[in-house]
Amino acid sequence: MVTQQAEPAGSAEAGPVVAAPVIEARGLTKRYRGGQLAVDGLDLTVPDGSVFGFLGPNGSGKTTTIRMLLGLVQPTSGSAGLFGRPMPQAARAVLPHVGALIEGPAQYGFLSGRDNLVRYDATDPTADPRTRSARVDAALERVGLAAASAKKAKAYSLGMKQRLGIAAALLRPRRLLVLDEPTNGLDPQGMREIRALVRELAAEGTTVFLSSHLLDEIEQVCTHAAVMAQGRLIVQGPVAELSAGTRGRLAVTTPDPADAARVLREHGVTGIEAGAGRVTGDLPAVTGDAGDAESTKPAEPADPADLNAALVRAGVRVRAFGVERGTLEDAFVALTGEGFDVAG
Amino acid sequence: MSRAEATGSGADARTSSAGTPGGTPPDPAATGRERSGLWWTFGLFRSELLTTFRRWRTLALLAVLAAVPVLIGIAVKIETSGGGSAGEGGGPAFLTQVTNNGLFLVFAALAATLPVFLPMTVGVIAGDSVAGESAAGTLRYLLVVPAGRVRLLLAKYAAALTFCLAATLVVAVFALATGAVLFPLGDVTTISGTTISFGSGLLRALLVAVLVAASLVGFAAIGLFVSTLTGSGIAAMAATVGLLITVQIVDSIPQLGAVHAYLFSHYWLSFADVMRAPVLWDDVVKNLVSQAVYALVFGSAAWARFSTKDVTA
Numbered sequence: 001m002v003t004q005q006a007e008p009a010g011s012a013e014a015g016p017v018v019a020a021p022v023i024e025a026r027g028l029t030k031r032y033r034g035g036q037l038a039v040d041g042l043d044l045t046v047p048d049g050s051v052f053g054f055l056g057p058n059g060s061g062k063t064t065t066i067r068m069l070l071g072l073v074q075p076t077s078g079s080a081g082l083f084g085r086p087m088p089q090a091a092r093a094v095l096p097h098v099g100a101l102i103e104g105p106a107q108y109g110f111l112s113g114r115d116n117l118v119r120y121d122a123t124d125p126t127a128d129p130r131t132r133s134a135r136v137d138a139a140l141e142r143v144g145l146a147a148a149s150a151k152k153a154k155a156y157s158l159g160m161k162q163r164l165g166i167a168a169a170l171l172r173p174r175r176l177l178v179l180d181e182p183t184n185g186l187d188p189q190g191m192r193e194i195r196a197l198v199r200e201l202a203a204e205g206t207t208v209f210l211s212s213h214l215l216d217e218i219e220q221v222c223t224h225a226a227v228m229a230q231g232r233l234i235v236q237g238p239v240a241e242l243s244a245g246t247r248g249r250l251a252v253t254t255p256d257p258a259d260a261a262r263v264l265r266e267h268g269v270t271g272i273e274a275g276a277g278r279v280t281g282d283l284p285a286v287t288g289d290a291g292d293a294e295s296t297k298p299a300e301p302a303d304p305a306d307l308n309a310a311l312v313r314a315g316v317r318v319r320a321f322g323v324e325r326g327t328l329e330d331a332f333v334a335l336t337g338e339g340f341d342v343a344g
Numbered sequence: 345m346s347r348a349e350a351t352g353s354g355a356d357a358r359t360s361s362a363g364t365p366g367g368t369p370p371d372p373a374a375t376g377r378e379r380s381g382l383w384w385t386f387g388l389f390r391s392e393l394l395t396t397f398r399r400w401r402t403l404a405l406l407a408v409l410a411a412v413p414v415l416i417g418i419a420v421k422i423e424t425s426g427g428g429s430a431g432e433g434g435g436p437a438f439l440t441q442v443t444n445n446g447l448f449l450v451f452a453a454l455a456a457t458l459p460v461f462l463p464m465t466v467g468v469i470a471g472d473s474v475a476g477e478s479a480a481g482t483l484r485y486l487l488v489v490p491a492g493r494v495r496l497l498l499a500k501y502a503a504a505l506t507f508c509l510a511a512t513l514v515v516a517v518f519a520l521a522t523g524a525v526l527f528p529l530g531d532v533t534t535i536s537g538t539t540i541s542f543g544s545g546l547l548r549a550l551l552v553a554v555l556v557a558a559s560l561v562g563f564a565a566i567g568l569f570v571s572t573l574t575g576s577g578i579a580a581m582a583a584t585v586g587l588l589i590t591v592q593i594v595d596s597i598p599q600l601g602a603v604h605a606y607l608f609s610h611y612w613l614s615f616a617d618v619m620r621a622p623v624l625w626d627d628v629v630k631n632l633v634s635q636a637v638y639a640l641v642f643g644s645a646a647w648a649r650f651s652t653k654d655v656t657a
Contacts, residue, residue: 032654064656067484067654067655067656070487070488071487071488071490072484072487072488072654072655072656073654073655073656074652074654091490091492092490092492095488095489095490096489096490100485100488102484102485102488103481104481105481106480106481106482106484106485107480107482108395108480108482109480110398110399110400111395111398118391119391119394119395120485120486120489122387122388122390122391123387123388123391123486123489123491123496124489124490124491125387125388125492125495129387168485
């Protein structure tokens with residue numbers, strides 16, 4: 001929680017002072033008793049102040065990794081560290097600074113939502129009992145559960161349970177929030193609220209480690225991302241760099257696809273695919289600062305407007321014209337060679 | 345989702361230092377050391393007690409235990425209303441005395457519930473203690489709070505022992521109340537034939553209740569250990585209660601006499617010796633030693649298992 005990390009977007013790369021990573025794993029490996037290799041030699045670095053998206057198909061080892069980071073599961077080999085301290089040895093000193101939502105919320109159904117939070121807070125020996133009531137109310141307020149706080153938790157909907165789980169993670173000011181699928185079970189409005197909350201927390205300087213299977217969610221809120229498949233980390237880095245790996249494609253909707261393809265080729269567009277009423281192609285080669293961390297979009301050297309003008313000059317009728325930006329999903333598919341929801 | 349800055353604002357300087365934006369980052373190591381003195385407070389134990397005793401299941405178990413002495417009292421009253429004496433056909437110890445002195449219902453009820461009912465309820469509470477949290481998924485949240493594994497285990501065991509005492513006292517108090525309502529109270533005739541005042545009889549009844557509760561210490565440790573082995577609360581409860589029944593059967597087979605002295609339930613009924621004059625402490629002490637050994641062995645086993653266990657539920 002240092003000043004230079006106050007701005008969340010892409011600043012960790014640009015900042016002159018690089019603080020110790022909030023999460024650092026080296027060669028982290030877990031082989032369960034059955035012999036199944038869940039995590040295989042994972043090297044992970046989560047910079048301070050980042051919103052870190054953790055992606056991977058079901059069964060790729062994300063949750064086992066999170067459990068090892070939080071000291072719930074003993075690594076078979078390798079090391080995991082939080083704030084530069086080894087886990088699980090330093091759990092007592094480190095975990096009070098970490099709020100977590102792991103594999104969905106869990107609560108005592110026979111207690112009210114509020115009493116659930118009181119229970120979790122009373123478990124924390126470093127939490128001050130004198131401020132408990134105020135902190136519990138503030139956390140409930142923050143996730144929009146204040147009105148339902150007296151209801152028994154078993155009567156909560158999945159979305160409300162999810163909110164209660166997030167409230168438990170926010171009982172105290174945290175330096176790191178680990179949120180595993182935080183928008184599960186929420187309606188679109190709830191998802192938007194959670195995303196807003198994550199941005200708000202990040203703006204306050206909290207590092208957020210967000211695992212999700214929703215790629216556009218990661219793309220919307222995360223500054224950094226890592227992709228796991230079959231227990232291995234495939235790639236990690238700032239989101240801008242990851243999605244820059246796949247350049248945007250030009251897409252023209254036209255009743256004259258053959259003419260359009262010819263004109264575009266003349267103007268240096270490569271990889272042209274002409275379909276019925278639609279032509280797509282890669283914009284001319286990149287020469288520019290693609291690694292610029294300020295921009296979340298890949299650099300686009302050729303102005304698409306000039307191409308549009310050229311098409312119209314050549315008498316090609318254009319219905320729609322635009323650049324389809326490279327998404328994280330494109331990057332993911334390019335990396336794994338498979339659809340996202342395919343289990344590894 | 346209103347913006348509630350107050351999350352940290354209510355905290356005093358010690359806690360709020362952890363999250364002030366723009367402030368100096370707290371060194372987790374330093375704060376950990378600074379607060380290590382607070383590690384062993386009773387907060388977690390109190391929370392365990394509240395959580396245990398606010399469950400309907402716990403209250404239902406206590407209600408069943410409370411019903412036992414009331415039923416015994418009513419049965420004895422009906423049986424003897426025609427002028428006959430109770431317990432001629434056998435039954436729990438002390439039953440014959442109940443009609444003369446209601447206080448004996450305490451001893452009779454404890455003798456009736458100790459072999460099965462009391463340990464069964466303890467088996468439910470202790471067996472469910474860790475496995476139930478694991479099944480509900482709350483265990484992982486308690487551990488990342490962090491509750492601390494050893495600390496959590498100790499709090500769970502302490503709560504289970506408190507339940508042992510509470511359960512025993514429920515039986516004793518309801519027996520005393522039923523006895524007072526249905527039967528005369530007065531000076532107490534001990535097993536040895538001497539007479540002691542009602543007051544000291546009451547004190548002995550309290551001592552007996554505490555000894556009965558102490559008899560469950562070893563079994564509670566077994567339940568805790570079983571609870572660390574599985575992720576299913578039902579399985580842990582069933583295994584613990586099954587073990588109890590097995591041990592009771594083994595204890596009743598004379599051919600297996602060689603192992604009887606080592607069974608946790610073998611000296612359970614030694615509490616009756618408190619009603620002798622003078623009190624015969626031999627078996628009482630053997631019972632307490634046996635319970636301590638069981639608690640130590642299975643407590644250590646639970647610790648060894650739980651402190652290294654991968655929490656995947």
